[in-house]
Amino acid sequence: MRKHEIKRETAETKINLVWNLDGAGKTNIQTGVGFFDHMLVLMTKHGRFDLDVNCDGDIEVDQHHTVEDIGIVLGQAFYQCLGDKVGIERYSTITIPMDEALATVSIDISGRPYFVYRVEGLKDKVGQFDTELVEEFFQAFVSHAKVTLHIRLEYGSNTHHMIEAIFKAFGRVLHAASRINENWQEVPSTKGFLE
Numbered sequence: 297m298r299k300h301e302i303k304r305e306t307a308e309t310k311i312n313l314v315w316n317l318d319g320a321g322k323t324n325i326q327t328g329v330g331f332f333d334h335m336l337v338l339m340t341k342h343g344r345f346d347l348d349v350n351c352d353g354d355i356e357v358d359q360h361h362t363v364e365d366i367g368i369v370l371g372q373a374f375y376q377c378l379g380d381k382v383g384i385e386r387y388s389t390i391t392i393p394m395d396e397a398l399a400t401v402s403i404d405i406s407g408r409p410y411f412v413y414r415v416e417g418l419k420d421k422v423g424q425f426d427t428e429l430v431e432e433f434f435q436a437f438v439s440h441a442k443v444t445l446h447i448r449l450e451y452g453s454n455t456h457h458m459i460e461a462i463f464k465a466f467g468r469v470l471h472a473a474s475r476i477n478e479n480w481q482e483v484p485s486t487k488g489f490l491e
Contacts, residue, residue, distance in 0.1 A: 298474075300376040302369050308361035309353040315373040317474055319346025327351040327366060329359050331425035331456075332433075335463040336366075343467030359426055367433040371440030374470070381405065383480045388472035392465040397452025399461035403469045404444040411438040415449040415462070422456050430459055434466075 298317040305311070321341040325333045327349060340347040349370075353362030378384065389402040411434060418427040438445045447466075452458035 298377040298379065300373045302373050302376075304365070304369050306361075306365065308357075309351055309365040311352075311365060311369050312348070312350045313366075313369050313373055314346075314348040315370070315377060316346035317374075317377045320344060322346040324348040324350075327362055328353055328355045329362055329425060331422050332359070332363055332366075332429075335459060338460060339463045339467035339470075341467070342464045343471040345467075345471070359424075359429060360432065363429040364432045364436045367436030368440050371437040371442075374437070374441045374443075374474075378405065378474060383476045383478070385473050385475050385477055385480075388469040390465045390468040390472065391450075392461045392468065394452075394457040394461035394464065396454060397457040397461045398450040399452075399458065399465050400446075400448045400450060401462065401465035401469045402446040403473045405441075405473050406444050407442050408444055409439045409442050410444040411435050412446040412448075415447060415458070417449070417452065417455075418458060419455040422459065427455060427459065430462065 301314045303312050321344050323337050323340045325336045325347065327333050328351060336349065349366060351362055351366055355362055384405060386405050391398065391400040413431050420427060434445060434447060447462055449458055
C-alpha cells in the first residue's frame, strides 16, 4: 500500500496528514480555510485517494501559511508514497470543464521540480479565500513532490468554477500518472531511475 503519514509543526502551522494513493476518495479535511477544504475534497475524490489533513494554522494573520504549508506536506507525502516509482505511468494530461470554465493540467513525475502557471482572470477572493494562494499551493507542492506541473486555465468567468476545474484536473492527473501499470515492471525513464 502506497501510504505516508507526516506530522509537521512550525511557529505558523501544525499539520497532521495521512495520504493513501491507492484509496477510494475518502476524506477527513480540516484546515480552517473553508474554500480550500472544498478544493482538497474535490482533488481527493477525483484522484481516488484517501486523504486526512488536520491543520492548526495562524489564520488570524491570514491564510497564506496554512495553504502553502499544506502544499509542502502534500508534496512530501506524494513523493514518499511513490517509493522507487517502478511501474508508474509517470505522465498525464487532463482537461476538465466546470460549467463555463475549462482547465488543463499536465504532470511529469520526473524528479525535477518545475512549475508553469498560466491562469488569468481570477477575482481576488472567493468568499474569504485569497485566490493568489492557488498558485502558492501548487508551487509548494511541486517543489516538494519533485514533479513538473503545468496548469493552464483555458477560459472561464466564475472564479469558483475556474479554481474548481483546476483542482479536479489536478486530482485526476495525480491519479493517472501515479497509477501502477502491471505490464511495466521498471522505472519509466531511459536513465533507469527517477529521483
